[in-house]
Amino acid sequence: MALINSNGYAHVRLTVTDIETSKSFYDKVFGWPAAIDMSDKADDPAVRGSQENFYGGVIYQTPQGTLFGLRPVGGQGFDPDTTGLDHVSFAVESREALQEAAEALSSAGIEHGEINDMPDAGLAILSFQDPDGINLELTAPLG
Numbered sequence: 001m002a003l004i005n006s007n008g009y010a011h012v013r014l015t016v017t018d019i020e021t022s023k024s025f026y027d028k029v030f031g032w033p034a035a036i037d038m039s040d041k042a043d044d045p046a047v048r049g050s051q052e053n054f055y056g057g058v059i060y061q062t063p064q065g066t067l068f069g070l071r072p073v074g075g076q077g078f079d080p081d082t083t084g085l086d087h088v089s090f091a092v093e094s095r096e097a098l099q100e101a102a103e104a105l106s107s108a109g110i111e112h113g114e115i116n117d118m119p120d121a122g123l124a125i126l127s128f129q130d131p132d133g134i135n136l137e138l139t140a141p142l143g
Contacts, residue, residue: 012088013057013069014134017077021131022070023058028108030090032060035067042072064091078133087135089125098126098140117142 016022019039026032041047042056049055057071080086092098098115105112105128112128119142126138 009066011059011067011069013059013071014085014088014130014132015071015073016130016132016134017072017074018131019057019070019072025131026060026068026070029105029110030060030062032062032068035059035061039070039072048072078135080135085134087127087137089137089139092138092140095124095140095142098124098138101138102126 014022019042023037023039036054036059038047038054038056039058041053044056047053047056054069055071055073057069059067059069062068078085092101095115095117102112102115110128112126115124115126117124122142124140124142128136130136
């Protein structure tokens with residue numbers, strides 16, 4: 001028996017080097033509404049150090065009801081080969097939606113990989129990176 005009875009995660013927040021650049025990127029790619037946006041106050045040390053002020057970041061409401069946030073921290077860029085985050089995967093409806101996403105990313109000048117079918121897992125993926133090099137993935141069911 002599990003120690004904790006959880007039905008999934010409530011939110012994910014990424015740390016980013018430049019909140020405005022990252023916010024612009026995620027706004028363009030996903031277009032989710034901001035549930036909370038303190039990014040205009042990110043330069044205020046009192047805000048940036050305050051959990052109640054979301055550290056000067058932005059929290060998006062995803063269509064499935066979970067939250068996705070960005071927190072400005074400065075410093076070095078992302079490295080998937082160190083302890084912590086490897087990537088974040090976002091669901092899309094179909095492989096056709098992956099193809100449409102690949103075309104939209106290309107049109108926007110955002111580099112991405114090829115769509116990779118993974119039949120043993122029953123899904124297809126499309127990978128790309130955000131401005132900090134954080135690995136993002138779009139995932140669709142096969143068939």
